[in-house]
Amino acid sequence: MQNKSSEFGDADRRIARIAKALSHPARVRILRLLAECGRCFTGTVVNELPLSQATVSQHLRELREAGLIRGEVEGPATCYCLDENALRAVSAEFGALFSGVCCSEQQAGTDHSRLKETVRARYGGIATGSGSCCGGPEVGAGAAPDEAFSMVTELYTPIKGYEPDADLGLGCGLPTRYAHLQAGETVIDLGSGAGNDAFVAAAEVGAEGRVIGIDMTPEMVERARELAARRGATNIQFVLGEIENMPIEDEVADCILSNCVLNLVPNKAAAFRESFRVLKPGGRFAVSDIVIEGDLPPQLRHSAEMYVGCVAGAMQREAYLSVIRAAGFVDIRVAAESTIHLPDSVLSSALNPDEIRSFRDSGARIVSVTVNASRPGLRPKHPGAP
Numbered sequence: 001m002q003n004k005s006s007e008f009g010d011a012d013r014r015i016a017r018i019a020k021a022l023s024h025p026a027r028v029r030i031l032r033l034l035a036e037c038g039r040c041f042t043g044t045v046v047n048e049l050p051l052s053q054a055t056v057s058q059h060l061r062e063l064r065e066a067g068l069i070r071g072e073v074e075g076p077a078t079c080y081c082l083d084e085n086a087l088r089a090v091s092a093e094f095g096a097l098f099s100g101v102c103c104s105e106q107q108a109g110t111d112h113s114r115l116k117e118t119v120r121a122r123y124g125g126i127a128t129g130s131g132s133c134c135g136g137p138e139v140g141a142g143a144a145p146d147e148a149f150s151m152v153t154e155l156y157t158p159i160k161g162y163e164p165d166a167d168l169g170l171g172c173g174l175p176t177r178y179a180h181l182q183a184g185e186t187v188i189d190l191g192s193g194a195g196n197d198a199f200v201a202a203a204e205v206g207a208e209g210r211v212i213g214i215d216m217t218p219e220m221v222e223r224a225r226e227l228a229a230r231r232g233a234t235n236i237q238f239v240l241g242e243i244e245n246m247p248i249e250d251e252v253a254d255c256i257l258s259n260c261v262l263n264l265v266p267n268k269a270a271a272f273r274e275s276f277r278v279l280k281p282g283g284r285f286a287v288s289d290i291v292i293e294g295d296l297p298p299q300l301r302h303s304a305e306m307y308v309g310c311v312a313g314a315m316q317r318e319a320y321l322s323v324i325r326a327a328g329f330v331d332i333r334v335a336a337e338s339t340i341h342l343p344d345s346v347l348s349s350a351l352n353p354d355e356i357r358s359f360r361d362s363g364a365r366i367v368s369v370t371v372n373a374s375r376p377g378l379r380p381k382h383p384g385a386p
């Protein structure tokens, strides 16, 4: 039979390759052993397995060739240890495979709830000043101390309504610039955090307009409400809730905003369906988010996640746009985009020089995009219009 594996995507071939490396219980046992002992010489592994030295060496070779373990010659013997970066990437890839093909709704629901708990804990910490994430200055400083980093390439500070205490450095775009808000409009900000975009929107829609920020993290909502009270803002409210199931009536909003949030939402189809529901016919959105183009090597995906925070849940660009289309939106266009440049310190912590070259040649990239789209229907006149 002809070997046609080259006809399949890189990610699928990698999973198949790892599955093959794990296809003998002796190799699974070796991984467990290395996890327990940290570093083991061949002799120790041989003592632990009911197999000859030659057979154990063969199994070690297969694990090494699959990139799951590393071996270093120390004098006359070889010392083995797990390749933890590679294993983390494999774990993420298998996790994504099984959650993607999982047929039990209940199981998918449980996985999604677990993911959301992690997200909530992370952003709860950020709201109260004890965590770091996505594009924040802390991430740049923590993961790659030599290179300052922000995913927002457009400046917020000169913008009317800007509230410095709401700016936790968590965005990846400037959606209000592409929303063309008008006085009197009703706006919903999905995943409003401390209100960074909501306060700008509130200044644009004015006293007759209304902004509703929705976020599932209580500490974020609390921080945003305190800031709104401090500013004496009367046209803005912050609601605790989930984007996939918004506590908001149908056809309320003229415009939806969102900034670097939907990549964190496990069920993006539900998020866009809900967005469609709460928009008035003819309403529109401006959503900034992170997408992937091409095939990021899994070990890089893991370290990019450490760096930009929002990579793990990011979709391929075309798949992302398809989900928006499937929710019923029209006039979908990418209004702004910028490549997130991973510094050498991040690339070299995950890839060897050959892999860095082939990654650069592949054209794969992490991109911050701002997408515009509309719900079909006549555009409603905003209250201030003649």
Ligand SMILES: C[S@@+](CC[C@H](N)C(=O)[O-])C[C@H]1O[C@@H](n2cnc3c(N)ncnc32)[C@H](O)[C@@H]1O
Residues within 6 Å of the ligand: 119, 120, 123, 134, 166, 167, 168, 169, 170, 171, 172, 190, 191, 192, 193, 194, 195, 196, 197, 214, 215, 216, 217, 220, 241, 242, 243, 244, 258, 259, 260, 261, 264, 265
């Ligand atoms: C990266 S922060 C962005 C915050 C804000 N948009 C900004 O630019 O400052 C993501 C926010 O989305 C919220 N979030 C994530 N998933 C959510 C969901 N499914 N429903 C509601 N909020 C969510 C988090 O609690 C967090 O506050």
